[in-house]
Amino acid sequence: MEFRLNPNSNLSQSDVISMLEQFSATGKMFIDGKRNKIKLFELNGRTLNVKSFKVPHLVNRIIYRYFRKSKARRSFEFANKLLENGIGTPEPIAYLEHTDWIGLKDSYYVSEHLAADLTYRELVEIPNYPDGDNILRQFTRFSYLLHQKGIEFKDHSPGNTLIKKNGQGTYDFFLVDLNRMEFHREMPFELRMKNLCRLTPHKEMVAVMSNEYAKVSGESEEKIFTTLWKMTADFQYRYYRKKRIKKKLKFWK
Structure with a gap:
């Protein structure tokens, strides 16, 4: 498992990981897409937006494990880079990847949920x-x-x-x-x-x-x-x- 938490989030690593491990069974569905799903979770008085990326096909499982960063990790890192440049994006909270000897399995990107107009x-x-x-x-x-x-x-x-x-x-x-x-x-x-x-x-x-x-x-x-x-x-x-x-x-x- 690869996990990274934004140190400024004021959330505990164990709480966020526990939330992600229960993604399929809990949370409120926000977008039920063919490829990816987004659910909303309440944690410590905050509404978190969790994007679950579809398990990639075999070739991409290998690529995302050994040759290229996963979509979840890129989302987290790019969000931080946008904020450093003064560009708006929901606050990045964490990402998590599960892998095996073949490659990437499921992965998640967590951000603050933004209620847009x-x-x-x-x-x-x-x-x-x-x-x-x-x-x-x-x-x-x-x-x-x-x-x-x-x-x-x-x-x-x-x-x-x-x-x-x-x-x-x-x-x-x-x-x-x-x-x-x-x-x-x-x-x-x-x-x-x-x-x-x-x-x-x-x-x-x-x-x-x-x-x-x-x-x-x-x-x-x-x-x-x-x-x-x-x-x-x-x-x-x-x-x-x-x-x-x-x-x-x-x-x-």
Whole structure:
């Protein structure tokens, strides 16, 4: 077993391990996904968010044991690195891995549970979301800050940014689902635009983001919009083509 606890969490190692060992039998289901599950646990007056990663297939079991850090460990370490850079994410508490002689078995990432007011997804799915233009512009500035710090959040998609209202028209942004990140000295323009292209299929939202990104970056708004909309359209085409192919391959279901 590999276990690491955030020393600033004020929680005991034995209590957290005991909670994780009882993951399947206790806790309140928050997300019951096909690959991963998230449950909420109450511990010492705190609500903890525990993500259980699916046991990987044989090859990845070996890779995650001997050649690459597990998703749980990467989530924990990347969360700490984000906080060091002044980027919002729920407080990392711990990670745990179970292994055998073959490789990784089950693994868990524990963080403070953050009750968000919305995610970016609401801006995409709900027309005329209240204060939506302002939120979108502040989100774009948040994304620009990530890029300026060289943080490439590879899962920068609609459900992975939690948003909390601060009052008086200001918002805080928190990244979740952290296991795929890269940290660069600097991010070139094309990589920045690629990082934003999975967020929305709506051209009018891309236009607003392009306008705000141009304001903070000094880049040409026309250049940003042309590049970002092309990358967005290409991503949407690939995404739906992949779905069509999967549907044809699984026609019997």
